[in-house]
Amino acid sequence: MFKSLTLAAALLLSFVAASFAELSLPKVVIALKPDKNPEQMLQERKTLSEFLSSKLGKPVEVIVPLTSAVILEGMANGTIDLGYLSATDMINANDKKLADILLAGEIEGQNWYKSYWVSLKEKPYDSVDDLRGKPIAFSGKTSTSGYLIPVWDMKQKGLLEKPDAEAFFGKGNVWFGTGYVSAIERVLNGEAEAAAVSYYVLDQDKHLTAEQRAKLKKVTEQGPVPTHVIAVRATISAADREALLQAVNALNDPANNKLRDSVFTSKLVPVDVEKHLGPLREALKFTAASNDGK
Numbered sequence: 001m002f003k004s005l006t007l008a009a010a011l012l013l014s015f016v017a018a019s020f021a022e023l024s025l026p027k028v029v030i031a032l033k034p035d036k037n038p039e040q041m042l043q044e045r046k047t048l049s050e051f052l053s054s055k056l057g058k059p060v061e062v063i064v065p066l067t068s069a070v071i072l073e074g075m076a077n078g079t080i081d082l083g084y085l086s087a088t089d090m091i092n093a094n095d096k097k098l099a100d101i102l103l104a105g106e107i108e109g110q111n112w113y114k115s116y117w118v119s120l121k122e123k124p125y126d127s128v129d130d131l132r133g134k135p136i137a138f139s140g141k142t143s144t145s146g147y148l149i150p151v152w153d154m155k156q157k158g159l160l161e162k163p164d165a166e167a168f169f170g171k172g173n174v175w176f177g178t179g180y181v182s183a184i185e186r187v188l189n190g191e192a193e194a195a196a197v198s199y200y201v202l203d204q205d206k207h208l209t210a211e212q213r214a215k216l217k218k219v220t221e222q223g224p225v226p227t228h229v230i231a232v233r234a235t236i237s238a239a240d241r242e243a244l245l246q247a248v249n250a251l252n253d254p255a256n257n258k259l260r261d262s263v264f265t266s267k268l269v270p271v272d273v274e275k276h277l278g279p280l281r282e283a284l285k286f287t288a289a290s291n292d293g294k
Helices: 002-018 038-056 066-077 087-095 144-156 181-190 198-202 210-214 238-252 254-264 273-277 280-287
Strands: 028-031 058-065 080-086 099-105 112-120 136-138 173-178 193-196 214-225 229-233 268-269
Touching: 028 038, 028 066, 038 058, 038 198, 038 238, 066 080, 066 087, 080 087, 080 099, 087 099, 087 144, 087 193, 087 229, 087 273, 087 280, 099 238, 099 273, 112 144, 112 181, 112 198, 136 144, 136 181, 144 214, 144 280, 181 193, 181 280, 193 198, 198 214, 198 254, 210 214, 229 238, 238 254, 238 268, 254 268
Parallel strands: 028 058, 028 080, 136 173, 136 193
Antiparallel strands: 080 229, 099 229, 099 268, 112 193, 112 214
């Protein structure tokens, strides 16, 4: 009886995998950014791994490196196959010929979203100018919505002449985190007056608890910010890319949307690389002197 059930399970897995393009990779490694509560990400890793394994018929390992630099390094040496990257990280990966865009996020029909400055509700801040000389937290040095776009916005408003945030916020008042939650925690524990993060950290119930969100408010917003992407290692064959694309794209099926949105925030769609990343390049030129990785 046990052998029959085991055989049936194996046949079912083979049938499911057969409906997708055949994958030659013996194992797939996908890297996520550390932008949520570690316990929450642990469950997401397990569920995503099981889902993709069922589609590909191969083992799938989901890892969460501490920095995006580790993801790019893994793509360079062949130990990481897919990576969930910000648009800024994707430009770096693309320029170094390490990875290409497999799919990008689509939020309410758009491939962009807003960046927020967030503070405690009781604070009197209504604009970035109100934060002059105050301790703040950026989500990370390569975070698009949590650093690049906020600093570029300050330059556009005449608040910064050079990519030196301390010139505005004060020496020792600028802190870089390892993701959105790390920056918000600085605000919640009183170590920072405001944090730069993606809009959905405050507006959606995905990164913070309801209790945490209830203590916070949006100071101001800036953007647009190109959505995050799922990047595929440049050295992966066309056939394997197609297999990976089909498997990841299955997350867009209505039955799988809950998992998709918990891990990748939104619908996943193909995009033109230059149209998606092009608007960021001018901002990157401005911040290049200080954008040296998380």
